[in-house]
Amino acid sequence: MKPIATVEVNMLPYAAALALNDSRLLVTNQDDGTVSVIDTETLKEIALITVGTKPEGISTHPDDRHVYVANWFDGNVSVLDARTLKVTATIKTARAACILVSFMANSQ
Numbered sequence: 001m002k003p004i005a006t007v008e009v010n011m012l013p014y015a016a017a018l019a020l021n022d023s024r025l026l027v028t029n030q031d032d033g034t035v036s037v038i039d040t041e042t043l044k045e046i047a048l049i050t051v052g053t054k055p056e057g058i059s060t061h062p063d064d065r066h067v068y069v070a071n072w073f074d075g076n077v078s079v080l081d082a083r084t085l086k087v088t089a090t091i092k093t094a095r096a097a098c099i100l101v102s103f104m105a106n107s108q
Contacts, residue, residue: 005043009036017058019067019082026067026082028055035069035078037085047085051078 011031018025018040025038033055037047052071055078060067066088067080079089 007038007043007045009038009045010034010048014056015058017060017067019060019064021064024082026058026060026069026080028058028069030054030056033071035067035080037082049080049085049087051080051087052076052090 009027010029012029014028014030016025016027023040025040027036029036033051033053035049035051035055036045039046051069052074054072055069056072057070058067065082067082069078069080071078075093077091077093078087081088
C-alpha cells in the first residue's frame with residue numbers, strides 16, 4: 001500500500017479505528033488522553049475528544065457508530081459516539097485497560 005496523505009494529530013498517536021462507513025478515522029493520542037477524529041474525505045481533524053489517561057486500544061463496535069477506547073492508566077474503557085463525537089459512557093475494568101478491544105458480529 002502507498003500512503004495517500006499525512007495527517008497531524010496530537011501527542012503520541014498509538015492506535016486507530018474506522019467508523020461510520022469508514023468516513024471517520026479515530027486515533028488514540030497516548031500522551032494527552034485524547035482521541036483525534038479525522039474526516040477521511042477531507043483528511044482534516046474535525047474533533048479532539050478527551051477520554052482517559054494513556055488511551056491505547058481502540059475498536060469500533062459492529063454497529064459502526066460506537067467506538068471503544070481502552071484507557072490504560074485509568075483502568076477503564078471510554079465509549080464514544082462517532083456521530084455526535086462525545087463520550088457516552090465509561091466502563092470500569094478489573095485491571096489496567098491497555099489491550100485492543102475487538103468485536104465479532106453475530107452471524108445470525
